[in-house]
Amino acid sequence: MAPALVALKDLTVAFGDLHAVEGVSLEVGQGDIYAIVGESGCGKSTLAYSLLDLIPPPGRIIGGEVRVEGRSVVEMSRAELQRLRGPRVGMVFQAAMNSFNPVVTIGAQVGHMLEAHPEVFPGAGEGRAYFRQLLEMVRLPPDRVLRSFEHQLSGGMRQRVAIAFALLLRPSILVLDEPTTALDVLNQRLVLEALRELHATLGVTIIFVTHDLAVVAELAERVAVMYAGRLVESGTVDEIFARGRRHPYVAALISAIPSVLQPGLRVGPIAGQVPDLAELPPGCRFAPRCRLARAICREVEPPLIADGTGHSVACHVANEKAGLTPSGRAVR
Amino acid sequence: MTLLEVDGVSHWYDTTDGDRPVLDGVSIEVDTGGILAIVGESGCGKTTLGSLVIRENRPSEGEVRFDGRDIWSLRGNDFKSYRRAVQVVHQDPYASLNPGLTIEDTLGPAILYHGLARRRDLQTELIRLLQSVGLDATHRFLRRYPHQLSGGQRQRVAIARAMSLRPRLVVADEPTSMLDVSMRLAILDLLLSFQREHELAFLFISHDFGVVRYFTQGGRIAVMFYGVIVEEGPTEEVIHHPRHPYTYLLLQAIPIPDPPLARRRRRGAVAEAVDGQPAATGCIFANRCPFVQPECRVARPPLVEAGRDHRTACLFPERVPDLTEILEGEAG
Numbered sequence: 206m207a208p209a210l211v212a213l214k215d216l217t218v219a220f221g222d223l224h225a226v227e228g229v230s231l232e233v234g235q236g237d238i239y240a241i242v243g244e245s246g247c248g249k250s251t252l253a254y255s256l257l258d259l260i261p262p263p264g265r266i267i268g269g270e271v272r273v274e275g276r277s278v279v280e281m282s283r284a285e286l287q288r289l290r291g292p293r294v295g296m297v298f299q300a301a302m303n304s305f306n307p308v309v310t311i312g313a314q315v316g317h318m319l320e321a322h323p324e325v326f327p328g329a330g331e332g333r334a335y336f337r338q339l340l341e342m343v344r345l346p347p348d349r350v351l352r353s354f355e356h357q358l359s360g361g362m363r364q365r366v367a368i369a370f371a372l373l374l375r376p377s378i379l380v381l382d383e384p385t386t387a388l389d390v391l392n393q394r395l396v397l398e399a400l401r402e403l404h405a406t407l408g409v410t411i412i413f414v415t416h417d418l419a420v421v422a423e424l425a426e427r428v429a430v431m432y433a434g435r436l437v438e439s440g441t442v443d444e445i446f447a448r449g450r451r452h453p454y455v456a457a458l459i460s461a462i463p464s465v466l467q468p469g470l471r472v473g474p475i476a477g478q479v480p481d482l483a484e485l486p487p488g489c490r491f492a493p494r495c496r497l498a499r500a501i502c503r504e505v506e507p508p509l510i511a512d513g514t515g516h517s518v519a520c521h522v523a524n525e526k527a528g529l530t531p532s533g534r535a536v537r
Numbered sequence: 538m539t540l541l542e543v544d545g546v547s548h549w550y551d552t553t554d555g556d557r558p559v560l561d562g563v564s565i566e567v568d569t570g571g572i573l574a575i576v577g578e579s580g581c582g583k584t585t586l587g588s589l590v591i592r593e594n595r596p597s598e599g600e601v602r603f604d605g606r607d608i609w610s611l612r613g614n615d616f617k618s619y620r621r622a623v624q625v626v627h628q629d630p631y632a633s634l635n636p637g638l639t640i641e642d643t644l645g646p647a648i649l650y651h652g653l654a655r656r657r658d659l660q661t662e663l664i665r666l667l668q669s670v671g672l673d674a675t676h677r678f679l680r681r682y683p684h685q686l687s688g689g690q691r692q693r694v695a696i697a698r699a700m701s702l703r704p705r706l707v708v709a710d711e712p713t714s715m716l717d718v719s720m721r722l723a724i725l726d727l728l729l730s731f732q733r734e735h736e737l738a739f740l741f742i743s744h745d746f747g748v749v750r751y752f753t754q755g756g757r758i759a760v761m762f763y764g765v766i767v768e769e770g771p772t773e774e775v776i777h778h779p780r781h782p783y784t785y786l787l788l789q790a791i792p793i794p795d796p797p798l799a800r801r802r803r804r805g806a807v808a809e810a811v812d813g814q815p816a817a818t819g820c821i822f823a824n825r826c827p828f829v830q831p832e833c834r835v836a837r838p839p840l841v842e843a844g845r846d847h848r849t850a851c852l853f854p855e856r857v858p859d860l861t862e863i864l865e866g867e868a869g
Contacts, residue, residue, distance in 0.1 A: 244717040245688060360579060387714075389578045389744035394790040401803070416717050419747075419792035423799045442796045461719050462794045463751035465776060474722035478689070 208275060210235045210378060210410050211256060215269035218251050218260055223482040225251045225264065227434045233427070235377075238404060238411045240425035240442075242418060242458075244479055247431040249414045250299065253380050256412070257290050273378070291318070292325055295371030295409075299382040301364060305355040311366060312351035318373055325374045332373065339369035342406060343399040361392025365399050372403065379403075381413040385420050397423050418458055422446060430455050433480050433490040436509060440516035450512070450527040452520045454491045489521070497522045539605075540738050541567040541590065541706055546599035548585055548764075557815065558597070559585045561764040567706065570736040572756030574749040574772070576787065582764040583742045587708045590740060591625050603706070621651050624699035626728075628711035630691035634683040640667070640694055641679040648701050670697045671727060689720045693727070700731055707731075710742045725752050746791055750776055760784045762822055763815040766840060770847030777861075780843040780854035782826045789863055820852070828856040 209232035218226040226248040233239045243249045254260045255271050258278045271278040273294060281289060290296070298304055306314055312333075319325070319332040326332035337347040343365040350358065350366055358366065364384065371379060384400070385393040401424065404411055415421060421428055422442060429439040430452065438445065438452040445455060457475045477494040480486060486493050492502040501521050509519040510529045518524060548560040559582045567573045575583045588594045589601055592608050601608050603619055611619050627633040634643060644663055648654050654662040660676060667674035670693045683691055692712065699707055709728060713721040725748065731737050739756075743749050749758060750772060758776070759769040760783060768781035779785045793799050813825035819834040820826070826833065832852055843849040851857070 244719055390746070390787060390790045390792075391578050393792065397792070416719075417792070418718065419794040422794045422796045423792045446794070446796050458719060459794055461722055463722065463725075463745075463747040464794060465746040465750045465788065465791055474726060475719045478687075 209233060209272075210237075210274060211412065212272040213252070213255070213269065214272070216252070216255060216266065216271060217268035218248070218255060218264055219267045220264045224434050225482065226255070226431075228269070229429075229431075229436045230269075231429050231436065231439060233378075233410060233412055236404075236408055236410055238400075238424060238426045239413070240421045240428045241412065241414045241431060242416065242421055242428060243431035244416055246433075246479055246482070248434040249416075249431050250382050252431070253296075253382050253412065253414045256378075256380055257294055257296055258286055259290070259296075291376065292322055292374040293376050294378045294380060295374070295376040297364075297367050297371045297379070297381040297384060300387065301367035301371075301382075301384075303355075303363075304367065305363070307355055309354070310351065311353055311355070311358075311370075315351070315370070315373065318370070322374050335375075336369065336373055339372055339403075340366070342402055343369050344395065345369070359392075361388055361395060364388060364392070364396055368396070368399060368403070372407070372409065376409070378410045378412065381411070383415055384413055385415065385417065393420070400424060418446075419462055419464070430458075433485065434482060435490060435519065436517075437491065437519045438517065439509075440514075444514070444516040450516070450518055450523045450529075452491075452518050452523060453495050453497050457494075489519075538569045539566050540569045540571070540603065541565075541740070542600075542602040542605075543586070543590065544600045544602065546586075546589060546596045546601065548582075548589065548594065549597045550585075557763070557817075559764050560589075560596075561821075563599075563761075563764070563766055565759055565766070565769075567738050567740055569705070570732065570738055572732065572739045572741060572753045574741040574743060574753045574756065574758045575761055576743060576746060576749055576758055577761035578744060578787075580763075581761045583744075583761055584710055585764075586761075587625070587710050587740060587742050590706075590708055591623055592619075617651075621702045622705040623708070624702060624704040624706075625708045625710065626692075626695055626699050626712045629715050630688055630695050631683075631715070633695050634691055636683055639680050639682055643683075643694065644698055644701055647698070651702055653702065666697050666701055667694070670694075670700065671723070672697070688716055689724070692716060692720075692724055696724070696727060703735065704737065706738045706740065708740045708742070711744070712741075713748060714743070714745065721748065722751070728752070746776065746788060760787070765821050765837075765850065767822060767850045768848065769840065770844065774844065774847050778844065778847075778859050779857050780847065780849040781822075781851045782828055782857055783822050785857050785863065786825070786827075788860060820850070822851075828853055 211233040214230050216226055216229045217224055241249045241252055251260060256273060266279055315336050340347040340350055345362060345365055355363055385396050400411060403409060425442045428442050428445045430437050432454050438455050460473055461475055475494060480490055488503045488505055489507050492498040507519045507521045508531045509517045510524050510531060511517040543563055543565045546560055546563045547558045549558045565573060575586060577583050589596050595609060608619060641663060645659055663679055664674045672693050713724050732739060741752055753772040756772055758772050759766050762783045768775060768784050779788060815821045816823040819836060820838050823829050823833045838850045838852050840848045840850045843854045
């Protein structure tokens, strides 16, 4: 098996005494479309920022490691980080549609980016020509976009410009934080189609963070679900949505989506609230909201157990029902 | 009984570019205790429509009537009772609460002004009110500031503010779009409980058909495109048998939380149909319409009956596929 393009091993990120991310391990392969899913405050954005060593202070990595293309991000020098951010990993931040400089045209901002990284496009005009191609791939008119200020473009257009901008320096990895949130359904659909097109044409590996499982079903190939800083389930998108072994939190998230096209789907809210990281319950962090919780769930934190295909679930009840023990083997 | 009538309303802002109004000849009605959802993409004018109903803006043309009376003709006690009877829940609970006011100072003054509680009973009344919106309220909670609350808690406070005056109509403008998916249903259920218990009417504004369908069971939907109502009818009727191509495109764009189904639907070419500008003559939707005919370019089609209690502004409503065909047609 080829080494993973991105590998997190036992990553723990602390903000003071609080662990926003705790003991998370995951691997993203070359060419994957990988979704990191969870509610506000579950640590999913922190996880994404850790890939670029961009965790906002006072947050810091206090355990484990982050490797991108085999190299530890924490050990990189300032110069190495500069070559990582942009040329190797492109980032589209949350609400990226508001992240352009409002008093400079998009074209000028492209110029600034190319000046800061002259090594990427040696020939004159190459970088700008490449940006035009990217804009066409995300179905935007290059001439109009390049001479526009951000306020002259709609929110949905700006989001697609931000994606093209993040790909300008030809990174092999594109990280997006909530790429479709705050967009209406039509613009959501355009962003999803643009990302799929870029993935097919450029072969770029996509890692995106979202709270919306419907968007995950539409775009992702592999999925990691976070809850209160912990990874609770990971696997292929089909495994996550299948009705077999899965984490009760994931099942609850799926049934909380008011779906218009599948009226048969039972819909109901998830009882209770995400726990405060300062007052985590003992045992499984989801136990207070879980309808399947037993005594052991309130005492022992469940381990993440993988089956033969790599589908991992951290739930005592689901794993016992499937006959899976912490060693990962089925018991008879 | 008709509670709210928006009658032939058109609206231009002072800064509106060109000749096209933000709202163009909009007429809607909401009955006592009824629910009408306004659905459409960002910038279609749905928030402007809400602002005319709450008297934040005066329509350039046409009339908004509440209880049969033009809301701009109301004076004295009539005006005061209109102000009390019509309340609003905004989209962004981070922006809609004054950061410098405690919860008590956010909610108290209006209750005292309208004489719904005596000053010495106010705290007890506020705690009862906050409990009725699902907040675990104490005297200490009343002294908190918005920044000390989560997004879901803030939206519950905003709902408490709207409900505190026992209104008869609430304009809810995307009340769940800034919230986590897991929280949305709980907030919708809360709003619905007020609707049932107090014969409260809703003008519910959203771009999300899934949320709209959940909220308006038994209610009605009006679909708006660039300031024009293009389709209107009972919720289930409009969703199952859309009779305007724009409604069809909106339904087709919805992300589906079902990976195999989402993969089958990927061949749909929604993107081409999303970017077109509104047509200056004839049907406003003609530039984006997959079924457009030469006749559509001649004159703006009026809103006419296209089924029981169901109206569309399309000359060829029979060409628009049903919901089941939207799914199966692409799957085949």
